[in-house]
Amino acid sequence: MKLYKKICFLLALLISLAATKMKAQNIEQTNQGVKFSAQDLDITIEFYSNNIVRVYKTSKGFSYNKKSLSVVKSPETTSVKFDQKDNLVVLKSTSIKIEINPKTGGITFYDISGKLLLKDKDYGTQFSLLDDAGTPSYTVREGFLLDKEEAIYGVGQIMDNKFNRRNSSHHMQNENMSTYSPYFMSVKGYGVFWDNYSISDFNDNPQELSFEGIGHCSDYYFMYGENADGVISQVRNLTGKAPMLPLWAYGFFQSKERYHTQDESLNVLKKYRELKVPLDVVIQDWRYWPEDKKTDSLWNSQSFDKERFPNPKKWVDEIHKLNAKLLIVTWPGFGPKTEQRKEFDSKKMILNFDTWPPNSGARPYDVFNPEALNIYWHYLNKGIFSYIGNDGWWLDSTEPDHINKKESDYLLPTHLGTYRSVKNAYSMMHNKGIATNQRITDDNKRVVILTRSGFIGQQLYGSNSWSGDVASTWEMLEKQIPAALNYTLMGIPNWNSDIGGFFAGRWKNGGGNQNPEFQELYVRWMQFGVFCPMMRSHGTDLPREIWNFGDRGSWCFDAQEKAINLRYKLLPYIYGTSWDVSHNNGTFMRPLVMDFAADTKTHDMGNEYLFGHSILVSPVTQYKARTWPVYLPKGGDWYNFWTNEYYKGGQTITTDAAVDKVPLYIKAGAIIPFGPEVQFSTEKKWNNLEIRIYPGADGEFFLYEDENDNYNYEKGMYTTIKFKWNNTAKTLTIEDREGHFSGMIKTRKFKIVIADRNQATADLPAKPIKIISYNGKKTFVKL
Missing domain, CATH: 2.60.40.1180 (Golgi alpha-mannosidase II)
Structure with a gap:
């Protein structure tokens, strides 16, 4: 007993001495990390789990309570060992070792065996004062050191036909065809998510990798997974799992810009059934609402034109009787004569810049205001979901489109700050509002959303991002593949593109759908679409329904039918993969x-x-x-x-x-x-x-x-x-x-x-x- 007490006393003394030494270096030990100040920064390091570490930095003496839009995880109880090595403070979980230089602010990440993973640079974080439309803020820069030959992925859906993101620079501003998140994954088995939603910059060169954006803090999560699957699992652990989509969402989708009447789209479905070509979904694009052709003042009224859609409930019922589903488009912007716009205006929930269509006076709503999300759903549910019983949503322009851009537009206020400080999360918040409200309204129908943009965390909302209004060219088809792969490596598993490319006007004067090159491009794009999470034909300028390319027995018809039939034969494999994505944090496009x-x-x-x-x-x-x-x-x-x-x-x-x-x-x-x-x-x-x-x-x-x-x-x-x-x-x-x-x-x-x-x-x-x-x-x- 005396020996036991002596051992306990010695252990307590050692712990006390270590704590005293840490305190002498201005290191405060917390339950699962440390706090300290260096280089005029207050720095907090906290283990969220054995595999996830949060690093949070603010300007010294500046208190800021960051509330994440993407992160849904709370810190779990994690055993962290504290030690010192020379002048460094050492933290260990069962998976990660961190060495901290309390003088320079440098943070080095290792796996538990001591293999170097990543360095948060000495003196590498910068806060530069910024007047953000009257609110004191900062331009924040975070720098890292990587191995010279280390391959990295992620960053976003980028149409440059490159896969490895080393030695590249990107202005991260989510727009049509360009979708970014401040994230990268390393071939060494770790990932970094810099939790910032502002218009930002990513830059990698031989000296460093950096993120730079607007904010009050530098807030990032280091995630170690040993391999790519492990990293994606940690991303989903941190920002949300991907729910199961319904089986029908893995069938074939037919769309165009646009079906003008309810009978037109219904007849498309009937013809597919007559031809016995498989089809699960038809999509209704824009202007099903009452039209004011001169001004588009009723844009996105979320109601139906009585002449062209005289009985929308019957229309959807007929689609369902033919064993198909309907997705219908809705936009974030509203024309000035819509009821939605009037309410949003009265409550100061409109972002006062021009959105699509041009010269319409349409304005996007403030998705960062929780009340605005509920108001949006109120009209969408009343006018469409609970009225006609559609099966899913096409959320177009979710960046959103920005017409007649002015620099001052980016300084406009939102519920969470200037537009430029939160812009990149617009799509995620728009998706969140619809998905969460639909589940509250009807929890018996899985949320299915087709959306044009994305951000890490959006996978939580049943979203499938498409690559935007891409051109109908061979070069663009080639660019889809690495863009999709980098996007899915961000942990967002559902992706697709317009089969054939959206803008096909270049083929009009050369025979249109009968042009052999366009036919071959469309077939090759469809073959790619078979092996995407969503297989969806869509475009403008030329119709894309299978019979427009020829009759059965012609090579183009038969090649399409062969591809569609292969997709349906693979449904048990695809649905099993979908379960792996949802249950095991798996990935479709690997x-x-x-x-x-x-x-x-x-x-x-x-x-x-x-x-x-x-x-x-x-x-x-x-x-x-x-x-x-x-x-x-x-x-x-x-x-x-x-x-x-x-x-x-x-x-x-x-x-x-x-x-x-x-x-x-x-x-x-x-x-x-x-x-x-x-x-x-x-x-x-x-x-x-x-x-x-x-x-x-x-x-x-x-x-x-x-x-x-x-x-x-x-x-x-x-x-x-x-x-x-x-x-x-x-x-x-x-x-x-x-x-x-x-x-x-x-x-x-x-x-x-x-x-x-x-x-x-x-x-x-x-x-x-x-x-x-x-x-x-x-x-x-x-x-």
């Missing part, structure tokens, strides 16, 4: 560096990717290309999807790229379920699925099912069936079904097909090797 970081050739490769964990996609982006180079990354072996030919990884091959085939390679060890041929996503149950196995490595896949379009899955009402392939034993194990939900399939058949890597065929074998009856109990299949 740049090769995510799964093959050890292969340095993948670090700069943004022109191909994995869709889910198993399907390598290499979209064709050149006219008349009939062969295509595909890099098969080292660390896996690969099957040509169309022929079953087997290849070792770590090589570039030239593959057949016939006009009706997108180059696809399946990773050895993959298990891919294929669904039935259908005209819409829920036409047939998945009680007779084909299970394709690609030998060469062990693998697994979870078949996920639920009630398709409600939030009961959040209450545990879903099932998973785990398929596990043992390559050495050549056995497939189908595990016990886990979970339950109303209407689930209790008995079913699985047709087991195994890819023959020694025999190239025109397609996978038509006849299954085995047909298995499955009633939810564990089953072994020897192949």
Whole structure:
């Protein structure tokens, strides 16, 4: 007992001495971090978890209570060890070690083994006084040091055809086709989110990486995940998980600018059904509301023109009877004669600058005011959602569009400060208001939002961002791929683009839809769209419905139909991937560096990717290309999807790229379920699925099912069936079904097909090797 007391006394003395030493260096130890002052800055470092650290800096003596728009996580109880090393203070969790220089303010991040990850520079943070429209503020700059050859990703959706963001500079101002967040992810397995919503600048050069923007603090989160999946998991942990979208949201969408009447869009749907080409969603673009053609003063009134949409409730009911869904557009700006605008004006909730359309007097509302979000929903719900029962929203112009720009516009007040100080979060807040209010109004229908901009945190609101009003060119198709991959590496999983490109006027005088080059561009873009989270045809200048390109039997019609049918056959795989995205913080569009970081050739490769964990996609982006180079990354072996030919990884091959085939390679060890041929996503149950196995490595896949379009899955009402392939034993194990939900399939058949890597065929074998009856109990299949 005496020895025990002596040990306790010595430990207490050591702790007291350490605390005294820290205090002498003006370091205050907190429960999960430290506070100190250096270089005229007050700095707080706090562990939010073992893998997330918040670094918060203000000008010395300036107290500012930052309330994040993106971060939803509160600090969790984390055991932090405090130590000192020479003149440095050392903090450790189970995953991260931090060394702090209390004199210079330098902060260095390591993994727990001591591997250097990132340096927050000595003397690297700057606060410069700024008069922000009469409010004292700062231009804030945060600088970091990276390894010379370190690849980084994220920053935003940038149309420059580059993937690795090293040695680049970007003015981060969210606009049509340009979507930014002050975030980067490193190939070393960490990410940084600088929590700032202002119009900002990102710059990386050999001397440093920096963010610079407007604010009262420098506030960033360092997230360590070991690899890209781990970083994305931490981003979602910090800023919100991505909810499940309904099954129908993974079907094919048809849209145009615009369907003028309710009968026009209904007839489009009817013709798809007559042709037996699958379709799940039609979208209604602008000006369904009463029109004032001279002034557009009724812009976005969220009501229906009585002549062109005489019975909108019946219109939507007819769409539903044809087993399809409706998305309808709504904008953030309102014409001066709308009821919404009058109320927003009376409550000083309008941003007084010109938005789309030009010369209309339309103005955007203040999304940063919580009351304004509720008012917006009140009109949207009354005029549309509860009135007609639409299934989702197209939120256009969510940057928002800014017509006749003046510098003074950026100094206009919002509920949270000047417009320039919060602009980049506009889309996220607009999405938030609609998503949260819809769930309050009707929690039995999953929120589906198509939106033109984004910001980290927006994934929480059922949003799918599209790339904006891109031009209908081969160059722009090529740029979509790395732009999408960097966007999804920010932790926002849902992305798509206008199939064929939005502006197609360049093709009008050359035959329009019958122009062979435009037809091929459209087909190649559609093949890319098959392997995006949303597959959506849209554009202006030329109609995009399949029959406008020719009749069945013509190459262009048949190639489109082949692509659409492939999308529907893959729905069990896609929906299982959607569950992985929601449940496990997974990613749909996976740049090769995510799964093959050890292969340095993948670090700069943004022109191909994995869709889910198993399907390598290499979209064709050149006219008349009939062969295509595909890099098969080292660390896996690969099957040509169309022929079953087997290849070792770590090589570039030239593959057949016939006009009706997108180059696809399946990773050895993959298990891919294929669904039935259908005209819409829920036409047939998945009680007779084909299970394709690609030998060469062990693998697994979870078949996920639920009630398709409600939030009961959040209450545990879903099932998973785990398929596990043992390559050495050549056995497939189908595990016990886990979970339950109303209407689930209790008995079913699985047709087991195994890819023959020694025999190239025109397609996978038509006849299954085995047909298995499955009633939810564990089953072994020897192949």
